Amino acid sequence: MVGELARWTLVLGVCLRLGVGVVVGPVYSNDYAGLDYNVTDWHSDPAQGANHYESAALACARYCEADAECCAWTYCPPAPNDPERCCLKYAVPSLQVGAPHWTGLPSRAYNNASGHPVVTAMCQHRDPPYPGPAQWQPRLHNMPACLNVESWHDIAAAITVEGIHHVFQGCPGDGGWHHASSTDLVHWTNHGISVTQRNESYAGFTSDDSPCSGFAVADDDGSLYVGFRQCSSTTGVQGGHPWDVPLELRRATNSSLLSFGANLYLYNVSFYRALPYDPVRPWKDTDGMWYSTIATDGCNGTSRALPCAAGGQLDLWRSPTLLGHAQPGANAGWQHVGAMFTSNRTVLSALHPDLIEPQELVTVDYIGGLPGDPAQGGTRLLLNNVNGNAGVGTTMFFRGHQPTPGGRFVSLHNDTDFAAAGDVGMLDWGAFCLNVSGTDKPGLVGLALLRGDCSRGFSMARTLGAGASNQVLLPGRRVLVGWVGLTPAAQSLPRDLTLGPGFEVLQQFVPELEALRTPAIVSPVQLEVVATLTVPAMSQHGSWRSNTTAGVQLLDDGNGGFGVTVGFDFGRELVFVDATRAGNSDVRAGPLLTPVTGDPSTCRLHLILDHNLLTVIFNNQTALTVILEPDDKFLAGGLGAWSDDPALLPVVTSWYLDLAS
Numbered sequence: 001m002v003g004e005l006a007r008w009t010l011v012l013g014v015c016l017r018l019g020v021g022v023v024v025g026p027v028y029s030n031d032y033a034g035l036d037y038n039v040t041d042w043h044s045d046p047a048q049g050a051n052h053y054e055s056a057a058l059a060c061a062r063y064c065e066a067d068a069e070c071c072a073w074t075y076c077p078p079a080p081n082d083p084e085r086c087c088l089k090y091a092v093p094s095l096q097v098g099a100p101h102w103t104g105l106p107s108r109a110y111n112n113a114s115g116h117p118v119v120t121a122m123c124q125h126r127d128p129p130y131p132g133p134a135q136w137q138p139r140l141h142n143m144p145a146c147l148n149v150e151s152w153h154d155i156a157a158a159i160t161v162e163g164i165h166h167v168f169q170g171c172p173g174d175g176g177w178h179h180a181s182s183t184d185l186v187h188w189t190n191h192g193i194s195v196t197q198r199n200e201s202y203a204g205f206t207s208d209d210s211p212c213s214g215f216a217v218a219d220d221d222g223s224l225y226v227g228f229r230q231c232s233s234t235t236g237v238q239g240g241h242p243w244d245v246p247l248e249l250r251r252a253t254n255s256s257l258l259s260f261g262a263n264l265y266l267y268n269v270s271f272y273r274a275l276p277y278d279p280v281r282p283w284k285d286t287d288g289m290w291y292s293t294i295a296t297d298g299c300n301g302t303s304r305a306l307p308c309a310a311g312g313q314l315d316l317w318r319s320p321t322l323l324g325h326a327q328p329g330a331n332a333g334w335q336h337v338g339a340m341f342t343s344n345r346t347v348l349s350a351l352h353p354d355l356i357e358p359q360e361l362v363t364v365d366y367i368g369g370l371p372g373d374p375a376q377g378g379t380r381l382l383l384n385n386v387n388g389n390a391g392v393g394t395t396m397f398f399r400g401h402q403p404t405p406g407g408r409f410v411s412l413h414n415d416t417d418f419a420a421a422g423d424v425g426m427l428d429w430g431a432f433c434l435n436v437s438g439t440d441k442p443g444l445v446g447l448a449l450l451r452g453d454c455s456r457g458f459s460m461a462r463t464l465g466a467g468a469s470n471q472v473l474l475p476g477r478r479v480l481v482g483w484v485g486l487t488p489a490a491q492s493l494p495r496d497l498t499l500g501p502g503f504e505v506l507q508q509f510v511p512e513l514e515a516l517r518t519p520a521i522v523s524p525v526q527l528e529v530v531a532t533l534t535v536p537a538m539s540q541h542g543s544w545r546s547n548t549t550a551g552v553q554l555l556d557d558g559n560g561g562f563g564v565t566v567g568f569d570f571g572r573e574l575v576f577v578d579a580t581r582a583g584n585s586d587v588r589a590g591p592l593l594t595p596v597t598g599d600p601s602t603c604r605l606h607l608i609l610d611h612n613l614l615t616v617i618f619n620n621q622t623a624l625t626v627i628l629e630p631d632d633k634f635l636a637g638g639l640g641a642w643s644d645d646p647a648l649l650p651v652v653t654s655w656y657l658d659l660a661s
Contacts, residue, residue, distance in 0.1 A: 033094065065106045071090060156177045160464045171193060175193050186660050214227045267292075279295070290321060317337060346391060347424050347447065348390040374502075383462075457627055461482030496510050523611075547570060548645045569589075
């Protein structure tokens, strides 16, 4: 090992500086943080001390040297709640000093041609390329380059400030949250990473990781903050578990939310196991108190094990001020109240009791004051990205209310079962497929024909809009944005959320997107379609008096080869997107819900196709986001209505769409 280290010292020049803060390495206690494009699990002898992993670090260095795209590497020794890994970088990031990692540069990353070592052009900061054919790349969705790197890309926070909409999306490979802003919800300006990875320490807690998914919030005086927990840590608060990480805030230096001040720690959280501790955006309720929740599970006081039969839980804290003890002169800090919500229910639990939420809630949002609410803003939605086989990380909702501030969130029927129709649902059903084994069984309709373990399209969503940051109490517009795709990823097209006259959760594309409609053919795969179909009135027991299937064909090559079929299946009470001829392995489907605005017998689908991303909203309720993987016929197919009953052919209106990004 000593000889090998000496060889690498000669080749790479240990600690040779290429300008301020740049090290060739290999060297310990430094980190080229971010810009990861390849993170590989590493497995070394755990009996070794944290700073005696030279052999593993050198193996990571060789791995980088052998990869023509690698411009820097970081090796992370194993630590509690921080797995051992080798991280390859597509450019030379800024150097972080004091991190408990090894780091260095391959020979391609620097040269000595001028007598003074400099970073080569190929390894200076560059955006990661779109990982696919150019014709697949969406041009209506916002896609900052950091979303081309495999990682988590939750909507980490979202807020509207002075008429400007801000969306922060997780890009830990680039060192934090990417920030995009827009004045019209259509055209977005990308500002890069504005909520950054830092070396943090507080009351025994230490961490150098990226901020995890969190929130953006305005205080009573208008001051703006982002809040989160660190994604991982080396040591926990006050000698606790390494995952005992506090909730913290950073104050924005101005309303543009482009830079932030020091870390302000609000309260500590301890649990029996490591989990993300995802926080809800704090809100001020009718009693004048501030409330905050942390996502846990319901088994901390019982089995303390997974799977957790009780399901996910929101633990509630309360404070007279947002800053609590972090605010000088505050009369009290954040105090734990107890569980605000506990449930293992998913949208399939009623039909399949084993398909429950078996652990903590994820990327949770909590909103109220929705337009159209028959309860004058008192109805609230709790959003969760469900684990397991009933959503695989896509966004579901619980519909209910909170009768008293600081009390339990319960259904509109004041129970905690959330078992009535409409109490739970999905904001996007793109991860649900036809359960082929059940399609030939007579009498099965709707959810009985679905499984929820298919690859996801839309997930980890949050809202912004009127009411500034208080999306719970103050009435106004609620605009939903989410993470679309996996790798590459995108920021979803925004949707307005409202409530119907029977408390139905409704959604539609924001009308601002209509500004993209153009008579010119910018691209045949930038397309908006609205199709309507009037069917026989529903019977008294709620089933459709028709077995018709009807809808639209997209990108159809006319000979049964390439194409996408979108439609209504009235006999099976489903809506669906069949993109199996366009590279998607499964027919995606969701429930066919009765229209609640206008004529209840007139069904409507509204879709936007953006190259390889397709989103369809049926009857302003059921949405499906589907990823296409098209072949070379992608740009040649046509659009048309179809039906197995010529008397029930949809009426189709379409528009080509201009570039938005």
